Every structure is written in structure tokens, then in C-alpha cells.
Amino acid sequence: MSAISIRNLWLEYGDQIVLERINLDIDAGGFISLVGPSGAGKSSFLRLLLGQERPSRGAILLDGKPLRPEPGPDRGVVFQRYSVFPHLTVLENVLVAFEFESSPVLAWLFGKARRDAIAKSEELLEEVGLEAHRDKYPSALSGGMQQRLAIAQALARRPRVLLLDEPFGALDPGTRAQMHALIRKLWRSCGTTVIMVTHDIKEAFGLGTRLIALDRTRLDPQAAGRFGATVTYDLDLRRDGPVPVLGFLKQPAPENGAPMNQGNHP
């Protein structure tokens, strides 16, 4: 069953065409890496999936139904920065998701409901290894810990799809490797569909079960915005996948130094 279907999607800003002719079926439970050069519309594509922007043409279907054109709890998101709320402690950052869910007017839980929500939040914090920092404010956390928190927060509402916008781009290599292990574990345990935009080709191949590259295939030298980016590569990265990745040695852990420049990038 495909979780997300994209039918002939176009995104235009006035004269400028950002994305064109995008047709994709994304299976539920997959881990999709989205790569491409800067300005190829990766982040725009993610914003379309989030509902932050609307496509100029075409449709996005989530579980067969048209996507609601605004962000909602069926799609979780982790951005590179600003993903956590600076005015809430680590625990409250996760707790607030449950408060949004169960308390429409006050957005605040009391008594037993609050204790239950705190227990659930603590469970999530434990999964990402932040239980010892539950009463700190995000400003006291390192970049990696802030992203851990953002992930725990994003998983609180059990989203159908988890969108990651260069989530590890600002982290140092060691922290990044830890985060890869963490996100792989969480993805396996909760079975959500993950779509990750990244600049890091190694990360894209190391984590993904499928890699999608966006790029412009046509270029008008007189009008740079005349043609948009579309899907140029769509690789199945599962070991038993039908499309072999030629000449590419897939490593389970990204820090083991998988060879990079295999011409898989246009």
C-alpha cells in the first residue's frame, strides 16, 4: 500500500517553475532519502508535503485521500533548526504535543490526564536518551540533543509520515553518526514512513531504503526559471530490491566510509 501518491505535481512561483512533472508512489514504512543540488526544490517539495505550500498543479494523496493543505498531526517534522520550543523544558516540549491533542481550549492538562501524558513523554525521552535532561531548557542542550528532542516531539503524535529537513546538517560527524543510529532504531520500531531531505550523499545511501534525486533536466540559458526540477534518479536501496544499485557497496552504518562518488548524482 502506498502511503503517499504524488500525481503530476508542479510548483510555480509566477514565471519561475520550481518543480515539474513529479509522479511518485511512496510505500508506507519506507525511509526515503531526498537528495539534489541546492535550489533543486527539495525543501519546496517537503513544504508541499507539509501543507505549508500548495502545488500549482497536480495532487498529493495521503493514504488515498487528498492532503489537507495545512500542517497537521498526521505529518511530523524535524527541521535543521528552530524545531523545539525555547520557552518549554525538555519534558514540556514533548508533553505539549499531548496537551494539544487532549485539551482543545486550555491546551493544558491536569491531574491524572497530566500524569499519564507525562509518563508517555518520559517514555519518548528515554527512547531518545534525554531522560536525564528533562527539566532543562533547550538553550542548555547541545545541537545534537536539541535534534533528539525534536525527534521525540515529532513522534509523540504517532504521525503517518515523518518529514526530516536536513535534520543532521548542523551536527558534527560523531554526533551525526549517533543520530543516524537513533533515527534508524526509531524508524524500525514505530514503522512510520520517513522522508529525509539531505545534502549528505553518504547519509542518504546509508539510511534510506529508497533514494530520490531531484534536479533540473532541461536548462534554458536565457531564462533560468523556465524549467523546474523533476525526479532524475529513483533508486531502490533495499538489499533484496528489484533495482540493483550498480557498483555501490551498501554499508549498514554510515560512518564506515561507504564509497561516495559513484556517478549516482547528475
Next chain:
Amino acid sequence: MNIVPGRGGRFLLALLPFVLILLVYMAGSAQRRAENPDDKLLPPFSEMAETAHRLAFEPDRRTEETVLWTDTGASLQRLALGLGIATLIGLVAGLSIGLLPAVGATFATLIAVISMIPPMAVLPILFIVFGLGELSKVVLIIFGVAPFLIRDLALAVGNLPAEQMVKAQSLGASTWQLAIRVVLPQIMPRLIEAVRLSLGPAFLFLISAEAIAADVGLGYRIFLMRRYLAMDVILPYVAWITLLAFVLDFALKQIAHRAYPWAYAQERR
């Protein structure tokens, strides 16, 4: 910029200019008194202390009220009402304008235009419409301060990262929930800072309004005493007003730092 005074050093350095100003005043006062024993311009501290004591602790012969406290009470009541209502308006309107594009498109320009009207220019209108009583003074403070608060808070809301808004919605927050749990607490420190900055203008409007039409109040007293060149009353009053403003400012700062510690985590000192 790398010579940083310690805690005690900073206190002494802060004290130094005050001491200098007082010394200069005392020297000037003594010199004028030496030339003319009836000089009214720079009364010595002993005389001011005497007058201040009389104003603060002895009831007025005519009204049987202690002048300083009735004046202070009346003025602070006007100030508190004006600033309080302006803060409430600023918070609600600023948040709505900053957060909701439709509200912003409707009212942002109006507020920008209103904030350009010099409040003192509409004071006659306020006197005509609301009479010479308390209401016109309170409305003047609101009129002078609220547009600034609205614009400042709308900007503060606009400066919150878009990622946070998307994130909150992806956690299931409705616009209302987002406003009260994500936006409101994050602009509260800015609101308090904006109110601190508005204390000066608020006092300005208060004292102007009292100077023009009042029968009690700090501004009224100062302008009344001007007719008698009673510097021994005016100077302690000015010092008292300054002290009130300073204490209010300090209290607001403390409240902001106590209630919103996360907002000051990144500050240099």
C-alpha cells in the same frame, strides 16, 4: 572592552556619577546662597529635606491630607490604569496582528498611522470628549503607549521562526492553542520589555495631562509650585517621580527575569 569590573567595582562605578552630580549641585547651591541668602534657584539639601518632610508627614492645613501621598496615589492610579489597559490592548491586538495574516492586513496600516499621531495633539479632543476628570488622563496614556506596544509585539510575533509555527501545527495545535501555548509565552518577555520602555512616555503623558488640568497629582503639584519658584518642592518631587519610575522599571525587569528565565539564557551578562 576586555576590562570587566567585578560586582563591587561595578556598583562603585555606577555610584560615581551620582556622587559627582550631587557634589556639583552642593557647590553651586552654597555659592549662590553665599551671594544671596534668599536665593530660590538652588536650595540646599537641608531645606529640601525639611520641605519633603513637611509634604510627606504633615497634613495640609486646608485639606488635612498629606500632600505627597495623595499626589502619589492619584498619579500612580492613573498610570497603572493607563499602562495596564494599554498593555492588555497591546498584547491582544499585537498578537492577533502578528499571528493572523487577515487581521494584520486589516489593521496593521491603521495602527501604523495612529501611532504617528502625536498624543499631545489629541489631548484637547480627549478633554472635550472625556471631560477634565480621570478618564481623559488615562485615555491619553493609553493613546500614547498602546500603538507602540501593538506594533512592537506584532513584530515580535513576526520574528518567531516559521518552523516553530509549522512544528506546533504538526503536533496538532489549532490556531488558538498555538497562540496561547507557543506565541503568548514567547512574547511575554518582549511585552514586559516594551512596557519598561513605555514607562518614560507614560510618565510624560501623565505629567503633561496633570499639568494642564488636574486638582491633584505629582505633575499638578510641580506645575503649581512653579508659580512660586518653589524649587525646594519641585526638586524633591522630580527626584520622587524618578525614583518611582526607576523602581517600576526595576520591578518589571525582575519579574521578566524570574518568570521567563529561558528568554535570558543567551544574554551576555
